[in-house]
Amino acid sequence: MRLSADIKAFETRIGHTFKRPELLVRALTHGSVSSTTRADNQRLEFLGDRVLGLVMAEALLLDDTSASEGQLAPRFNALVRKEACAEVAREIDLGAVLKLGRSEMLSGGRRKLALLGDAMEAVIAAVYRDAGFEPARDMILRLWGPRIQSVEEDARDxxxxxxxxxxxxxxxxxxxxxxxxxxxxxxxxxxxxxxxxxxxxxxxxxxxxxxxxxxxxxxxxxxxxxx
Missing domain, CATH: 3.30.160.20 (Double Stranded RNA Binding Domain)
Incomplete structure (x- = not known):
């Protein structure tokens, strides 16, 4: 599968070139444009959420070796919740390459928090399935890095x-x-x-x-x- 120029540019923004580009295309495909021959990103979103959670849990443990579980839990929640995923998605302009149905495009789907957050998780899963855990972790830490260091002591929403x-x-x-x-x-x-x-x-x-x-x-x- 040959990727369009805008999706190739997106690969550059996330720092990963896909050996199986169909995984990235699927990660960027919203349910509003899916069909029997074109799968949407929901299953990848499910997996990406778990990969992100593991990476964040490990990163927080390494970042503060003296923190208790009670301190780590709210920090973890702040880093993996949908708002954080959507913020990262906006920083890498993920919305520009989302594949949406007409109704979603007309309703501003490229800017919607839920759609961006879900697609960001799906992209994480796509990298994981394409190249394994280490490249997925490297991408997450690169994109989330500043947030891990600056997450508030009490990060309850x-x-x-x-x-x-x-x-x-x-x-x-x-x-x-x-x-x-x-x-x-x-x-x-x-x-x-x-x-x-x-x-x-x-x-x-x-x-x-x-x-x-x-x-x-x-x-x-x-x-x-x-x-």
Missing amino acids: AKTALQEWAQARRQSPPQYVEVDRSGPDHAPVFTIAARLESGEEAKASAGSKRQAEQTAAKTLLERLDNA
């Missing part, structure tokens, strides 16, 4: 941390309310308010409700810490 803050003060769990939606249907921007029973709140906007909720929770936590 902001929504979890805010809920624990509320529980510690015997408050009800935080509420997340959509207060505005703007932009075209294919690229909406959601504004979410994170609200506590005691009256404090913070708002944030993002291209997905999930990201807006996380950012609002983080903003509110920072405000509470500085109060």
